[in-house]
Amino acid sequence: MSLLEIKKLHAAVNGKEILHGINLEVNEGEIHAIMGPNGSGKSTLAGVLAGRDIYSVTEGQVLYRGKDLLQMSPEERAREGLFLAFQYPLEIPGVNNSYFLKSALNAVRKHNGLDELDAMDFLHLLKQKTKIIGMDESFLNRPVNEGFSGGEKKRNEIFHMAVLEPKLSVLDETDSGLDIDALKSVSEGVNRLRSKENSTIVVTHYQRLLNYIVPDFVHVLVDGVIVKSGNKDLALKLEELGYDWVRENVQQTV
Amino acid sequence: MFNKQYKNMQSADKNIQWYKSRFEAFEQGLNGEKSKPVHALRRNAFRIFSENGFPTTRQEEWRFTNISPITKIEFQPVLNFEANGISKADIKEYTVAGAARAVFINGMFSKELSDTGMLPDNVIIGNIANVLEEDTGTVQPYIDRMASAPENAFTALNTAFLRDGVFMLVPKNTIIERPVQLIFLASDSKYAYAAQPRNIITVESDSRCKIIETYIGLAGNTYLTNTVTEILLHENSHLEHNKLQVESLNAFHIGTARIIMHARSNYTSNVFSLGGSLVRNNIDVVMDAESSECTLNGLTLGTGTQVIDNHTAVDHAKPNCSSRELYKSILGSESRGVFNGKIIVRKNAQKTDAQQANRTLLLSDNAVMNTKPQLEIFADDVKCTHGAAIGQLDDEQIFYLRSRGIGLDAARDILTLAFAGDVINKITIEPLRFQVEKIVFNSLDNSKARQKRKTVSV
Ligand SMILES: Nc1ncnc2c1ncn2[C@@H]1O[C@H](COP(=O)(O)OP(=O)(O)O)[C@@H](O)[C@H]1O
Numbered sequence: 001m002s003l004l005e006i007k008k009l010h011a012a013v014n015g016k017e018i019l020h021g022i023n024l025e026v027n028e029g030e031i032h033a034i035m036g037p038n039g040s041g042k043s044t045l046a047g048v049l050a051g052r053d054i055y056s057v058t059e060g061q062v063l064y065r066g067k068d069l070l071q072m073s074p075e076e077r078a079r080e081g082l083f084l085a086f087q088y089p090l091e092i093p094g095v096n097n098s099y100f101l102k103s104a105l106n107a108v109r110k111h112n113g114l115d116e117l118d119a120m121d122f123l124h125l126l127k128q129k130t131k132i133i134g135m136d137e138s139f140l141n142r143p144v145n146e147g148f149s150g151g152e153k154k155r156n157e158i159f160h161m162a163v164l165e166p167k168l169s170v171l172d173e174t175d176s177g178l179d180i181d182a183l184k185s186v187s188e189g190v191n192r193l194r195s196k197e198n199s200t201i202v203v204t205h206y207q208r209l210l211n212y213i214v215p216d217f218v219h220v221l222v223d224g225v226i227v228k229s230g231n232k233d234l235a236l237k238l239e240e241l242g243y244d245w246v247r248e249n250v251q252q253t254v
Numbered sequence: 255m256f257n258k259q260y261k262n263m264q265s266a267d268k269n270i271q272w273y274k275s276r277f278e279a280f281e282q283g284l285n286g287e288k289s290k291p292v293h294a295l296r297r298n299a300f301r302i303f304s305e306n307g308f309p310t311t312r313q314e315e316w317r318f319t320n321i322s323p324i325t326k327i328e329f330q331p332v333l334n335f336e337a338n339g340i341s342k343a344d345i346k347e348y349t350v351a352g353a354a355r356a357v358f359i360n361g362m363f364s365k366e367l368s369d370t371g372m373l374p375d376n377v378i379i380g381n382i383a384n385v386l387e388e389d390t391g392t393v394q395p396y397i398d399r400m401a402s403a404p405e406n407a408f409t410a411l412n413t414a415f416l417r418d419g420v421f422m423l424v425p426k427n428t429i430i431e432r433p434v435q436l437i438f439l440a441s442d443s444k445y446a447y448a449a450q451p452r453n454i455i456t457v458e459s460d461s462r463c464k465i466i467e468t469y470i471g472l473a474g475n476t477y478l479t480n481t482v483t484e485i486l487l488h489e490n491s492h493l494e495h496n497k498l499q500v501e502s503l504n505a506f507h508i509g510t511a512r513i514i515m516h517a518r519s520n521y522t523s524n525v526f527s528l529g530g531s532l533v534r535n536n537i538d539v540v541m542d543a544e545s546s547e548c549t550l551n552g553l554t555l556g557t558g559t560q561v562i563d564n565h566t567a568v569d570h571a572k573p574n575c576s577s578r579e580l581y582k583s584i585l586g587s588e589s590r591g592v593f594n595g596k597i598i599v600r601k602n603a604q605k606t607d608a609q610q611a612n613r614t615l616l617l618s619d620n621a622v623m624n625t626k627p628q629l630e631i632f633a634d635d636v637k638c639t640h641g642a643a644i645g646q647l648d649d650e651q652i653f654y655l656r657s658r659g660i661g662l663d664a665a666r667d668i669l670t671l672a673f674a675g676d677v678i679n680k681i682t683i684e685p686l687r688f689q690v691e692k693i694v695f696n697s698l699d700n701s702k703a704r705q706k707r708k709t710v711s712v
């Protein structure tokens with residue numbers, strides 16, 4: 001079943017159009033990779049999906065679980081199971097990670113007609129998830145991302161994902177800033193959270209991550225347009241030939 | 255323009271006539287006490303008050319805070335105790351678990367609601383009215399010293415009608431584990447009254463204690479709290495002084511604290527200002543001997559059209575003292591905050607280390623903050639820093655919280671509380687800290703309902 005359908009999406013920031021007609025369909029259980037050079041619009045696409053209001057959609061449509069995603073507030077999207085792992089996770093001084101997640105999870109549960117978790121059950125859940133992600137429990141009581149290293153922030157994003165159990169996760173450059181061991185363990189966490197119902201969009205500009213999180217589809221985004229789609233071999237080819245190869249290819253076909 | 259000013263002056267004048275008549279009535283009711291030394295202090299203070307009148311915005315110290323609303327109302331000074339039907343249930347929400355408690359209703363001591371029995375036997379704690387009556391001579395020197403400098407009109411007015419308040423003396427080498435909570439209740443009333451408690455707290459050498467002043471308006475009525483707390487810290491004594499102010503939103507609150515510090519003493523003040531339509535806190539610290547440390551923290555929460563003014567003054571009179579100051583304000587609706595932080599470093603006060611920070615979070619476009627550091631440094635080998643920042647909630651942070659499913663209002667509340675958190679966390683009395691956190695959090699919700707801010711729509 002189709003979970004996400006992006007149709008002819010155009011989006012602008014500060015009056016400048018960045019996305020020039022994106023089409024993408026993601027079905028339940030699939031992993032899609034979106035690759036592209038710096039500045040091609042990957043984070044813009046992720047931000048539009050999550051509902052960041054600095055981006056304005058000028059044309060097109062996005063259906064999420066059959067509903068008009070663009071009409072929903074960011075919190076509604078999250079409560080409906082959409083998750084964005086930020087390329088640059090924010091630091092929230094004064095708000096500890098577990099309090100933050102408790103507010104988030106209970107808001108999501110309430111929306112979905114579930115009871116709020118009490119303190120004991122919640123703590124139990126958190127501890128269980130830290131194990132899946134391979135995160136030290138001491139991070140629970142620290143202010144969200146404050147003083148975390150780049151890699152710790154990325155791991156914390158995946159931890160949030162593990163706790164919130166989204167249907168569709170968009171991971172924006174989760175690999176950047178991770179050393180190889182961290183990359184492996186974070187990928188392992190993502191893989192453990194996979195299921196037949198859940199889908200993931202992995203945004204990256206290196207092929208490396210895709211050795212660990214193996215995509216069903218790879219799309220190449222250049223200058224706000226998906227210029228090429230294929231299977232995981234496309235990523236390998238890109239790695240070998242570089243983005244210029246796609247650019248030239250596109251120009252030839254035009 | 256001229257006419258209007260003239261009219262105001264007339265009303266202020268009329269107001270002084272009002273207090274004159276009240277003072278005369280007060281004297282007539284005093285009988286024997288009129289001949290006691292304390293009454294000479296009252297008379298002197300009233301003379302000063304009636305000569306100088308109330309301050310105006312033309313005076314530097316009052317530039318941003320126009321107190322003329324106070325001069326337009328004839329507040330009846332409360333001189334006798336009335337229970338006003340108040341029971342323990344009314345204060346339950348505000349009592350701090352485990353603390354000894356002295357309770358005042360409209361400035362007058364309530365024996366029934368108080369409980370100080372669990373304090374160490376050598377600690378002297380009583381109410382001033384009672385202490386004056388007994389007139390043992392032990393307290394007179396303290397009263398003389400405290401009341402001798404009524405340069406401020408409100409302090410003068412408080413002294414003129416001096417009647418009740420807390421007298422507390424912690425003798426040498428005494429550590430009081432239990433906090434001492436002073437609760438000042440303002441009752442509902444058909445007429446406007448002035449509650450003017452006077453508190454005198456002395457901590458002798460090598461002693462330690464923690465106190466809490468809690469000011470509560472039980473109803474939404476208009477009244478004036480004009481309170482003065484005088485503190486004397488002897489050598490190597492420690493005091494943590496918390497103040498939680500949740501007066502009626504139609505009330506006026508003028509709160510003055512004067513602290514004299516002797517060598518190696520340590521003073522921490524945590525002031526939480528939530529209630530009141532017009533609020534002025536004056537905190538004057540004199541570091542009168544070497545090697546003392548003082549820390550002044552404050553959190554202000556403004557909603558509606560509240561005006562909340564914090565004036566602090568730290569006088570580094572002697573060498574080797576340090577002061578740390580963190581004042582934060584959260585201002586919504588059309589509220590206004592004022593912070594004036596004076597630091598004086600006297601000529602011989604070498605090796606002074608003074609830091610001051612004032613941070614403001616504006617939750618609405620119509621809220622205003624006036625902030626002014628005022629450094630007067632006469633010594634050359636000193637370290638003094640100060641900084642002021644005024645900002646708004648960060649849109650990216652709000653979005654981050656929302657992207658996890660937290661609603662817009664809750665996201666704003668969480669971030670606002672986080673801003674307040676480092677001041678709240680200065681409270682070392684755990685039940686008080688939880689209480690303040692809860693009250694602050696609940697008032698954030700309230701302020702939101704009242705405040706017609708433009709919501710960010712997506
Ligand atoms: N807030 C912004 N204001 C102006 N330009 C922006 C803003 N955010 C992104 N852009 C521009 O949009 C383009 C795409 O950026 P982005 O989506 O972050 O690319 P990627 O994530 O693929 O590196 C870039 O040219 C970038 O400079």
Ligand SMILES: [Mg+2]
Nearest residue numbers: 042043087173
């Ligand atoms: Mg990016």
